[in-house]
Amino acid sequence: MKKMDRIALFFLALAIGVFPWGVGGNQYFISLLVFLGLNAIATMGLSLLMGYAGQISLGHAAFFGVGAYSSGILTTQYGLPPLLAFFVGIFLSALIALVVGKPTLRLKGHYMAVATLGIGEILYIVFNEVAPLTGGPSGLSGIPPLAVGGVAIEGTSFLYLVWGVAFLLLVFSLNVINSRVGRALRAVHGSERAANAMGVDAARYKLQVFVLSAVYASMAGSLYAHFVSFISPNAFGLMFSILLLMMVVVGGTQTIWGALLGTGILTLLPEYLRGLEDFEMMVYGAILLSVLLFMPQGVLEGIRRIGTRRKGQVA
Amino acid sequence: MISDFLSLEGLEKTFGGLRALGGLDLSVREGLIKSVIGPNGAGKTTLFHLITGILLPTKGQVYFCGRRLDGLKPHEIAGLGISRTFQNVELFAHMTALENVMLGRHRRLRAGIFQAGLRLAGMRREERECRERAIEELRFMGLAEKAALDALSLPLGEQKLLEIARALATEPKLLLLDEPAAGLNPRDTAQLSETILRIRERGITILLVEHDMNLVMEISDVVSVLNYGRKIAEGPPREIQRNPEVIAAYLGEEGNGAPA
Numbered sequence: 001m002k003k004m005d006r007i008a009l010f011f012l013a014l015a016i017g018v019f020p021w022g023v024g025g026n027q028y029f030i031s032l033l034v035f036l037g038l039n040a041i042a043t044m045g046l047s048l049l050m051g052y053a054g055q056i057s058l059g060h061a062a063f064f065g066v067g068a069y070s071s072g073i074l075t076t077q078y079g080l081p082p083l084l085a086f087f088v089g090i091f092l093s094a095l096i097a098l099v100v101g102k103p104t105l106r107l108k109g110h111y112m113a114v115a116t117l118g119i120g121e122i123l124y125i126v127f128n129e130v131a132p133l134t135g136g137p138s139g140l141s142g143i144p145p146l147a148v149g150g151v152a153i154e155g156t157s158f159l160y161l162v163w164g165v166a167f168l169l170l171v172f173s174l175n176v177i178n179s180r181v182g183r184a185l186r187a188v189h190g191s192e193r194a195a196n197a198m199g200v201d202a203a204r205y206k207l208q209v210f211v212l213s214a215v216y217a218s219m220a221g222s223l224y225a226h227f228v229s230f231i232s233p234n235a236f237g238l239m240f241s242i243l244l245l246m247m248v249v250v251g252g253t254q255t256i257w258g259a260l261l262g263t264g265i266l267t268l269l270p271e272y273l274r275g276l277e278d279f280e281m282m283v284y285g286a287i288l289l290s291v292l293l294f295m296p297q298g299v300l301e302g303i304r305r306i307g308t309r310r311k312g313q314v315a
Numbered sequence: 316m317i318s319d320f321l322s323l324e325g326l327e328k329t330f331g332g333l334r335a336l337g338g339l340d341l342s343v344r345e346g347l348i349k350s351v352i353g354p355n356g357a358g359k360t361t362l363f364h365l366i367t368g369i370l371l372p373t374k375g376q377v378y379f380c381g382r383r384l385d386g387l388k389p390h391e392i393a394g395l396g397i398s399r400t401f402q403n404v405e406l407f408a409h410m411t412a413l414e415n416v417m418l419g420r421h422r423r424l425r426a427g428i429f430q431a432g433l434r435l436a437g438m439r440r441e442e443r444e445c446r447e448r449a450i451e452e453l454r455f456m457g458l459a460e461k462a463a464l465d466a467l468s469l470p471l472g473e474q475k476l477l478e479i480a481r482a483l484a485t486e487p488k489l490l491l492l493d494e495p496a497a498g499l500n501p502r503d504t505a506q507l508s509e510t511i512l513r514i515r516e517r518g519i520t521i522l523l524v525e526h527d528m529n530l531v532m533e534i535s536d537v538v539s540v541l542n543y544g545r546k547i548a549e550g551p552p553r554e555i556q557r558n559p560e561v562i563a564a565y566l567g568e569e570g571n572g573a574p575a
């Protein structure tokens with residue numbers, strides 16, 4: 001891990017740590033930060049997939065949904081412990097990602113995007129139609145909160161749990177980036193032909209990252225189900241997949257930090273724009289458009305460029 | 316024939332109606348430097364792409380140490396001990412010189428995504444060793460001080476050397492060099508020829524495609540001459556230089572209207 005990463009990790013941990021005190025235990029702000037953390041877990045995986053494997057997934061909401069429904073169904077209808085349900089969700093998501101990814105990642109081009117769009121729609125239909133298990137369009141309610149020794153993990157402690165998971169996955173991701181696997185993926189990005197000639201099996205690593213990103217999304221989905229206690233298919237449709245994708249693009253795909261920044265912006269922005277009422281969507285759209293027009297590399301890179309330009313002028 | 320180190324048998328490659336290679340037989344003996352020369356378009360780079368699996372032959376076979384190569388994927392062929400450089404340098408952008416060479420050791424490392432993500436002890440040891448070996452290769456090519464620089468920020472001459480360092484890091488048995496001297500000044504070329512000889516001393520067999528005749532004639536053990544996708548001559552450098560067919564291929568045949 002690089003020095004800058006360590007510094008950023010430290011400040012992130014510090015910010016999350018003091019946040020509940022900063023807002024005086026305000027439940028609205030705490031749940032906002034929980035949602036930010038859940039989205040961040042999913043977008044980190046997506047960032048690895050886009051920035052390092054150069055692939056686009058239009059079906060990540062469905063993996064989020066697989067996690068949520070695994071946790072929801074298994075804990076309410078089968079009485080399984082939440083931790084076990086959590087791992088079942090991971091297993092199912094990984095399996096689906098493997099089946100979809102294996103044939104598509106061997107092809108060049110945007111087959112992956114199309115295939116994930118397809119699997120996203122299929123899973124959306126499954127969530128809707130397998131009503132005896134999922135509750136169909138009217139949803140699944142009464143999902144118990146996570147608990148340790150009979151004490152429910154709610155509010156601030158759930159915030160710490162979500163961000164603890166996010167933090168571990170962030171460290172895991174940074175380690176992967178700065179390893180043999182990350183090196184191989186960056187090399188493939190630079191010249192796939194040369195990487196192959198040096199013995200790198202590009203398809204294999206792209207598949208691994210895709211499976212990893214599906215697992216991240218599933219983890220976020222499981223935690224989400226326990227947090228909101230009610231889930232319905234609409235939360236896991238194409239719109240949410242695109243929103244997750246937008247978070248990564250707005251923040252920037254060069255580093256995983258860009259995904260975190262983008263997630264922060266797009267999770268919080270609607271909350272701040274709510275006061276504009278009828279104009280909310282218009283302003284939201286205008287902001288997204290101007291980011292893509294003026295900072296096509298994402299906000300993080302945009303800020304960095306402005307910073308270096310300043311420095312250049314002083315010198 | 317099959318018992319040879321590297322042997323190509325009746326290798327043919329056509330692109331649409333264009334025949335780049337037509338029934339080429341070529342064998343390379345272990346431990347030697349073999350050069351392939353020929354006018355532009357003679358099929359030299361196609362030959363390299365066929366050996367390394369980037370292209371599939373239309374007809375014919377490639378054998379390496381008794382194993383058939385054609386049909387294997389490029390990364391599998393690399394795993395059998397064949398490495399290469401590219402005519403138009405293909406280094407990895409946004410990676411340092413050191414990282415480029417470390418990538419060359421990819422197949423010598425084992426850590427998968429989990430060992431890497433959790434930074435297990437074995438993975439950390441492996442990375443440390445990989446770094447040391449990569450630095451050694453940089454030193455061998457005289458690039459040790461450039462380790463931390465972005466690979467593409469180096470001048471062309473050093474980029475070419477860096478590409479060789481990356482190929483050496485794979486610990487190849489056979490190294491394919493595609494025009495390593497192109498774009499180099501005479502002093503760098505002299506240094507390059509010395510370097511190639513040192514690579515042979517490490518026990519690595521070299522197949523060289525090159526236009527710089529001084530370099531080819533100075534270091535090669537055997538020279539093969541291609542023209543229009545066929546081998547027209549083969550032998551030690553001295554013989555090749557006097558071969559009338561070779562001279563004709565390079566200078567144009569007499570009475571062909573070539574201006575004097």
